Amino acid sequence: MSLPLELPEIETIRRDLDREIGGKKIKAVDISSFAVIEGSKNKKAFNSELVGTKLGSVERKGLYIMTELDKKKLLFIKLGVGASLRRHATKDATDKDTVLKITFTVGGQLRLVDPEESSKASVFSLVDLEDPEFVEEKFPEVKLMGMDPALEPEPWTEFAKRVMREGESIDLKSLLCDESVVVGVGDIYSDEILFHAGLRHDRQSDSLSIQEVRRLYRSVVEVIVEAVKYRGTSIEERQFVDVFGEPGGFAEHLAVYGREGLFSPTSKKPVQKTKHKGRWTFFCETQV
Structure with missing residues (x-):
């Protein structure tokens, strides 16, 4: 049985993604498994939230990786057990466990590889995320989150x-x-x-x-x-x-x-x- 990723692995991914995809524009989205999509009615709805948007810097809240989109929305990804986020050239062969591909106008793709389909990808508006009740419903663990030693250790x-x-x-x-x-x-x-x-x-x-x-x-x-x-x-x-x-x-x-x-x-x-x-x-x- 695989062990879940811990803070150092997620922070490593965040730092890499910030350098690799920050500022890129999304050309296309290909969803192989809707099981990993949360908060959207269907594949088409999720695609419409992302295609044509430009990514901001890549940040992290707890074990959630997130990036602000230029349409006043945030893309969240939480990696499941055994999952990985990978940078690829568009022409690279696709791993059979790839559940999500995001293609950029320049600079290849970001692929979510998830054998167990236990990851979650979602898009929420900044307006919704300003509502404490909404945040508590969607991210209940965030309210109780303790010290994050990789970002800013508390006293x-x-x-x-x-x-x-x-x-x-x-x-x-x-x-x-x-x-x-x-x-x-x-x-x-x-x-x-x-x-x-x-x-x-x-x-x-x-x-x-x-x-x-x-x-x-x-x-x-x-x-x-x-x-x-x-x-x-x-x-x-x-x-x-x-x-x-x-x-x-x-x-x-x-x-x-x-x-x-x-x-x-x-x-x-x-x-x-x-x-x-x-x-x-x-x-x-x-x-x-």
């Missing part, structure tokens, strides 16, 4: 409030995978963050000292920034490729994830693997 004191919520206690792996605490952290980066912070996955949040919370905060920011620097993680369980079809390079820098039995880079003791709340988890016995 550690704000992070501490999320971690040490009064009357609440949760294990640290589940905490890090909670979108209301940190955006886009899953199995891989939660294990890496906890290793670098020296904290166990099953440690309860209400047992942390202030110093440990600060250490966890630094680890979140440093691991995510470093993973973005190396353009995400591509491993057997998640064969991520960027918009050029190239794998991410952070797998070579993983300290514990997927390294069961190998020596920890700091303690020189073997990395352990366990099932924690249904998730495979990798850690070192020196974590407390």
Whole structure:
């Protein structure tokens, strides 16, 4: 089973797309699977929203990739498990799992390749997006979104409030995978963050000292920034490729994830693997 993409992979795609398609004009749209289209009545309606429009800069909100169109609308794309956005020349052969092709007047195509057809592409007007009720209905997770360390990390004191919520206690792996605490952290980066912070996955949040919370905060920011620097993680369980079809390079820098039995880079003791709340988890016995 494939693992979902996490924040570093989505941010890598966003940065590439901003350079590659920002400012381009859409000539044609070809939808192979309407299952990935959301908010439009049919293929024709979705096409009419896009054809002839010019793309602005490519931005991101959480794990949504979005770009403003010159007709006061926004195009949103959320990648499903195993999906990728790829740049192609128009003449390139089409992958059988391609569900959406956007052809530009100059500069080839953008293709959404999605074997499971679990991605979502939608177009909404800026007027609708100014309505809080509309946004909450269409993007319920946005309202509760936590810190985004790849864009602008919040002060550690704000992070501490999320971690040490009064009357609440949760294990640290589940905490890090909670979108209301940190955006886009899953199995891989939660294990890496906890290793670098020296904290166990099953440690309860209400047992942390202030110093440990600060250490966890630094680890979140440093691991995510470093993973973005190396353009995400591509491993057997998640064969991520960027918009050029190239794998991410952070797998070579993983300290514990997927390294069961190998020596920890700091303690020189073997990395352990366990099932924690249904998730495979990798850690070192020196974590407390």
